[in-house]
Amino acid sequence: METIILYGPYLLFSGCVFGFFMAWGIGANDVANAMGTSVGARALTLSQAILVACIFEFAGAYLAGGEVTSTIRKGIIDPELLADSPDLLVFGMMASLLAAGTWLLIASFKGWPVSTTHSIVGAIVGFAAVGISFDAVSWSKVSSIVSSWVVSPLMAGTISFLIFRSVQNLILNTEHPFDNAKKYVPFYMFFVGFVISMVTFLKGLKHVGLSLNFQESFIYSILIGVGISLLGSLFLRRVENTHQVRGDVVFDGVEKVFAVLMVFTACAMAFAHGSNDVANAVGPLAAIANVVQSGGQIAAQSTMPWWILLLGGIGIVSGLAMLGYRVIETVGRNITELTPSRGFAAELAAATTVVLASGTGLPISTTHTLVGAVLGVGLARGLSAIDLSVVGRIIISWVITLPIGAGLSIVFFFTLKGIFS
């Protein structure tokens, strides 16, 4: 209690710094996977991708990032158990940020496919189970999070498989693929708008003073879906059935139609990514801010300060603007085989899955979900060659990241505890 009162502002300030850099790292690194798909498919140029990412990552973080942030903040460990020693919660969350940040730095240096989400969840579980007590961890919540890590790539894979199969049957395998593309693509656009807004209306927006019930959300989402598909149809009118060369890729007329669709799915992907991944950075910060601002009280019904999500959003966008473009370019250059008709299916499936997880408050890995979605397209014979050994490496990265995140946060936790007591 005294520690909080004495050092509160300093602790909060350093929490903000760590949280901001974590968000910055997500923007510099993770966003690349979400946006690289569109750049690789030549649906967006690099600068367009940055612009889309800045707007929609921020919107996703601010509008729909609340649920996952709350899971990180008070879902994995029950703050009420720490009512007598709120300083431990502050040290723990600080240690988690440091641990995840350190591990991510090492991993990106070595080029390992490590997930931000897995690092932070491992870190929080680590300090809570070892530093506080085994029972401080809400194991049922943790197990539902861990199973969502298995379910989310599978779900994204299944959805992308079905979407691409529908594209094959409705458009590609027909006598007039171009005309059919123009006819059916607006329906996919509707789906993009509907899913994203439905989840956001249902689960987010309370903190911006808008609370809608299921029926209202449903109606508004349909309206937004229709609006998006009308807007898309407007763009589609200008697409002509001619070949076009972009970079080293020859674009058939059909692919140009899908490229328009992919602009929308890219927005959805950035929104989904922001809504899920911002929590990794600002969830621990929110917990720290709650304790410090209440002067050492751990309030049961604490609300999240609005500026937390804002800070996370700004962090992501600044990381993106400073370093992200380079990573996006690299990813985009490496996946040119993913044409818009394939890329959109992968993005739409991944965005849908991630947004659903965000609405449910489950922190999942956007990259792994996208990998699952790409595999789904591949299994539908949409890609000439996909490397299944990546799946093995992803599983290894899970197994490694959890104990290392936990171990590092335990070390940082006891170090901080030692310094302040």
Next chain:
Amino acid sequence: MASKGLSDIIKKSPFGPIKAHMEVSKNSTVELINFLESAVNSDWNKATESRKVISQLENEADVLKAETRSLLTKSLFLAVPREDILDLIKLADDIPNTVKDISGLMIGRQMEIPSAIASSFLLFAKEASAITDAAGEAVDHIDELFQFSFGGNAAIKMQELIEKLDSLENKNDQSEITLRAELFAIEKDLPPVNVIFLYDIINKIGELSDRAEQVGHRISLIASR
């Protein structure tokens, strides 16, 4: 970089080097025609030049064959069966090899082509080269076929390409019969060993067209799955 997972999963299409290989095969049959024209004119200096080009092309083809195989690692999931792709490249690689054999055999023996059969002989060889071109066209079409998921107009066009290939092959069979008849008519006036080798060369050119036709059929088989 956290981005590794995604860009590692999507691999290059193995059809890239196969298409390049087919391009080399086409060039080598074109050079074979140059070679045979020089041989018919008994210009062995020029023929030796062509022979050098043919050997070089055969080497390039081997490199591309190896590249195709190295792309097909065990952990890949491919849109078309790995065995079909391996068969395809094996068949395709016979084309530059056979061209090299023909030129090697002819230059080694400085084989004279009797003027009575020269025009039929060249026609026969040119048709074999045209079949290779047609097979190459089918191989080039695989990208479009893949883009449209092996169906629709792309599949119809592939069918047309294969029909064209078959009709070229039929024509070529007729030319072979004519050529053999012409050679048969004059064979008793020629040194017997030379005749044996002439028949051997005709067989090998026939083999060339067969291989090219098989490449086309293998592609259409891949397409129909």
